[in-house]
Amino acid sequence: MTDLNILGISGSLRAGSFNTALLRNAQKHAPAGMTVSRYEGLADLPHYNQDLDNEESRPESVTRLRQAVADADGLLIASPEYNYSIPGGLKDLLDWASRPAADSVLRHKHVAVMSSSPGAFGGVRGLLSLRQMLLATHSHVVAKPEVMVFGVAQRFDDGGNVTDEMTINLLRELLSALHDQIRG
């Protein structure tokens, strides 16, 4: 059996993003039978505009996004919380990927989600709003564990490796749950 091919998506564009760093650690701690790659096209995606969503006008960045999601066995989304929801860029990604609604690449896609924040609440609100969006897209979201890493700055070494045992275990549990959900 070939490895499950998971597409990792960070909601942050910041070079030093903790969420992007979490994804890199998830790549390292993925269970046997699973490979996590990373989507890096977020900055190039325009805002969703239905007038552009046709064969003549569709940006190539959108076509590439949809193909990448279609090719993946599952998604792993790591997102910061901006203003009690997810960043606009990540929302645009979901908006583009969710069309056409009846037959989108997000439909029936297995998705694991996590958030992290330097503050006390770990992105709880952003993650709830993300789950609500993924109900709309009819994606199959891993319910537990809920991975919301608060005080995230203290959990990394200088090389960008998560050193906090609890966080590593949560990453592993989340990826295992995604694995089992996909394999059924």
Added chain:
Amino acid sequence: MTDLNILGISGSLRAGSFNTALLRNAQKHAPAGMTVSRYEGLADLPHYNQDLDNEESRPESVTRLRQAVADADGLLIASPEYNYSIPGGLKDLLDWASRPAADSVLRHKHVAVMSSSPGAFGGVRGLLSLRQMLLATHSHVVAKPEVMVFGVAQRFDDGGNVTDEMTINLLRELLSALHDQIRG
């Protein structure tokens, strides 16, 4: 006393957007003492990226957005619902306008919100998520009336004028409530 200067913001980039059309009708039905202009820079705003949010790198579109919001006595936001929340573009607008957090142009800004949808539910979910975001930004959001226009296509004539009495009245009530809230 000079007119209140309200900045209208549509969450949709579609040329034939019902929400943009609602804004145009709001301009027409604004009460005495209030002028509604329209923000038209949404397509040019990049996704929020903290690495760009400094004097050297900040896009001019962001500076213009912040100035426009700062100059307004209040905002009138009309948004469709995409995937049970607001569009990514509008979220990016809020994310840019909400920084720096302690002293952003959205802080203590008076805001009225409305949504419309061709479907049955009128953007109810999107509007609730927008209200949650505007709690984060510490904006002063008009509580009632809640304007969520369902079956919106049936409420316009060919010239883009709202013909539905109830919708016109709701627009007027919303703008009056915004007016009174600003004038205190």
Added chain:
Amino acid sequence: MTDLNILGISGSLRAGSFNTALLRNAQKHAPAGMTVSRYEGLADLPHYNQDLDNEESRPESVTRLRQAVADADGLLIASPEYNYSIPGGLKDLLDWASRPAADSVLRHKHVAVMSSSPGAFGGVRGLLSLRQMLLATHSHVVAKPEVMVFGVAQRFDDGGNVTDEMTINLLRELLSALHDQIRG
């Protein structure tokens, strides 16, 4: 194979409740291999109080509730929307059934949800809040179809039978989805 045993729970205590009536119609339209019974103890449940949740003090109504949920292969919840969420009584039911958290009768329980409302929005907000609660309880909630019946009064005959074809079909689809999810 014996029939799946589904426990129907109405969030409303009103004798003429449309949600209770929907449940009765669901009993009638349940697919082959599924029997829907009804929980009728809601009025007797006290508000959740941890001080009562021990062997000496636990009300019998709570013990009966937990047993009824434990015995069911799945739940079908029909709820009105009160103040943009579910009624307090239904919330108390979930609070009692969700303890002890690590090993509650709601954990891994399959649940289908629906709402109805005389108004325009069909209980959309209440149903979203219910889904959020059932994430906390780690229940397995049917994602689609989302059954939110607006203008519900027009969809019944005098005998309490749903006459609206679309509503009947939605009930059937929801129960089939619950069936398939339980049977795996």
Added chain:
Amino acid sequence: MTDLNILGISGSLRAGSFNTALLRNAQKHAPAGMTVSRYEGLADLPHYNQDLDNEESRPESVTRLRQAVADADGLLIASPEYNYSIPGGLKDLLDWASRPAADSVLRHKHVAVMSSSPGAFGGVRGLLSLRQMLLATHSHVVAKPEVMVFGVAQRFDDGGNVTDEMTINLLRELLSALHDQIRG
């Protein structure tokens, strides 16, 4: 000018509730010109049932609740988070107090909200859901500060006094904001 009369409402029925204890501390730290009393009838309120909400059948506990809310200049609600929302009992209180909808005692009532939790997230989700309910009731909810006390057990001495400076300051800021909002 007589003192503002604030009614404190705890969402928890537990005798050792941290939220009830927070309310007692709020009574102690109320600013000049404000007195906080406590509502103690929650356990006696039945679940909301419209069939009981008429002159013949209305429980006396409901009449007393409505009177207490009507008599108050404002409310201070302290609530734990149960299953990512507020407890059923508190929701029943809101449901009873919110009728009749067009002219309820919650309409235009000034309300301050806070939450506390022994865990890491301080009741963030419960408080957001409470704010959504108080939008429905058209109450005037203090926006900031948002008081969500995490790790609450560590912030009290044996006599039930909050010893944590930050928490005391947040209580004071919240009550001052409520005061100023009422006095306009």
